[in-house]
Amino acid sequence: MDIRQIIKETINKSLTKLSLRTESVLLEHPNDIDHGDYSSNVAMVLANDISENPRQLAEKIVSEIEKDLPKEIEKVEIAGPGFINFYLSSDFFLESLQEIKKVGNKYGQNETLKGKKLIIEHSQPNPFKEFHIGHLVNNIIGESLSRVIRQQGADLKVVSYHGDVGLHVAQAIWAIVKKELPSETVVDLGKAYALGAKAYANDEQAKKEITDINKKIYTESDQEISKIHKLGREISLEHFEEIFTRLGSKFDHRFLESQSALVGKKIVLDNVGKVFEESQGAIIFPEAHSGLHTRVFLTSEGIAPYEAKDLGLIKLKRDYFLFDLSINIVDVEQGEYFKVVNCAAEQVSPDLKGKLLHIPHGRLRLTTGRMSSRDGNILSGEDVLNRLTSLALERMQDREIDNREEVAEKVAIAAIKYAVLRQTAGKNIVFDEDKSLSFEGDSGPYLQYSLVRARAVLAKAKKEDLLAKLSETPVSGVGNLEREVYKFPEIVLKCLEDWSTHHMVTYLTELSSVFNTFYANERIVEKNDPDCPYRVALTECFEQVMVNGLNILGIPDLKEM
RNA sequence: GCCCUCGUAGUUAAAUGGAUAUAACUGGAGACUUCUAAUCUCCCAUUCUAGGUUCGAUUCCUAGCGAGGGCACCA
Secondary structure: OOHHHHHHHHHHHHHHHOOOOOOOOOEEOOOOHHHOOEEEOHHHHHHHHOOOOHHHHHHHHHHHHHHOOOOOEEEEEEEOOOEEEEEEOHHHHHHHHHHHHHHHHHOOOOOOOOOOEEEEEOOOOOOOOOOEHHHHHHHHHHHHHHHHHHHOOOEEEEEEEEOOOOHHHHHHHHHHHHOOOOOOOHHHHHHHHHHHHHHHHHOHHHHHHHHHHHHHHHHOOOHHHHHHHHHHHHHHHHHHHHHHHHHOOOOOEEEEHHHHHHHHHHHHHHOEOOOEEEEOOEEEEOHHHHOOOOEEEEOOOOOOOHHHHHHHHHHHHHHHOOOOEEEEEEEHHHHHHHHHHHHHHHHHOHHHOOOEEEEEEOOEEEOOEOOOOOOOOOOEHHHHHHHHHHHHHHHOOOOOOOOHHHHHHHHHHHHHHHHHHOOOOOOOEEEOHHHHOOOOOOOHHHHHHHHHHHHHHHHHHHHOOOOOOOOOOOOOOOOOOHHHHOOHHHHHHHHHHHOOOHHHHHHHHHHHHHHHHHHHHOOOOOOOOOOHHHHHHHHHHHHHHHHHHHHHHOOOOOOOO
């Protein structure tokens, strides 16, 4: 049984004997490991209710607990203002290590979401535009969250969404047609878009022509334009696929705006007078219907803007997979926008209530200033990856490594993923290129390096024929590493509760640090030491937890370094 | 103007209302004939301001200050 459950029941049993009870027993890991493995504040909470001294009440509770101590608990102590601290027994630690060895890759999995259908959308780069660093952030967060959701037994579909129609496409095509620019590669398309966007902003004539092209794209009424459109889309999507592969992302399905636009337009038209209203030639979702702000769902030109497309997308998703929950990873700048769209969607289909979840991610800001696709100061996702990779290569110069290119790439991906995932999802990320390139301290490469170290030890043990064994607690006693590894399944749950995997980053960093101290203080592989087989087994458990944890973060595993 | 986020060492981050606020980077002092030091050990340093709720507040409430974002045919 789960250790948290055991402790909670132990507390509840002693409360019952004292004719006390509380709705929920709170358990936490004390910050200071000297304060035990778990700590409860029940005495302090209840003391207040029955106006008794918290420490005295704690003593009563503890004396009841001590009459029937489960084998998993070594001792119970009272500390500070009335905390009850639980120290786990060596029996428990031994069993928890055996459990890790037994369950292996499945350690940390649970059934919290069993039988639930979830769909998650992330990574929304638009054809004809660059895959920029914001898409990178979105992908990293979405991918990691997908993996956590899978760990909880959900039936999950992962999908992407791409703006293959819209003004930006018209701007690019305008430049290709009018300025006779090439359109063979993603770089060509990016240049065409930049030129078209500039012309749209500064040149009235060009603006008219672009608006005209935009209509032709939607109606597919011009063969030449449709041809450029389809070809450009193909080039872009293939290119995105390469980046996703590089990042370790796979999708079950891809949605396009050209599909959602038609569906969305119909939904809007079908609901005029009910959900939507006509106003100045456009169709709007008025402020009064949401309490938020008015938004245009169909332009006076009859074109479906983002609002209608997103409405259509929700229907497409539901037709594709009848979800219990639809999760959308979006830029924090669109947070307010999506509140309005969700509200409209729920008014169109009331059964969607509570089934649409938008998780905003922070904006990645360069220390040099704001990033935009319209001015020159863009940093593409590939630029970042390539620069990180070449720096990793530099750092590896003095080492003897096979396939160094491949390792450098994995180290680079670990560095950026760690930087993005380390903070609470939703907070802006300050991206200092130099620091992210430094690989110092808390970082993805630090995690990878710790794992590589553990494997080097295990390889040596194997070579010397020293087999792992977990039959009894070592004479030297239980250390901090045992007190850390068993927490992994709790962390997985916590990530789901908060829809954020930064807890895993914090945990793996702490775990690695504890392992590195263990590594520095103890000689793990030592022939004549009776504890050696145990330490080898413990190292194997560390390896297993790191592998499972890095997998959740989507940080690549280095088999050798 | 209205609405939404956010404000933690010099810097970047962590902390279901709990104990002496946790790490990393920077700065200072140490540790490699060893399972390769991308490591480890020690030191210095932090909750925007003013009230309130609470046994207890970085966390909740109110006001202020500061940063970012959103608010009709762009995405």
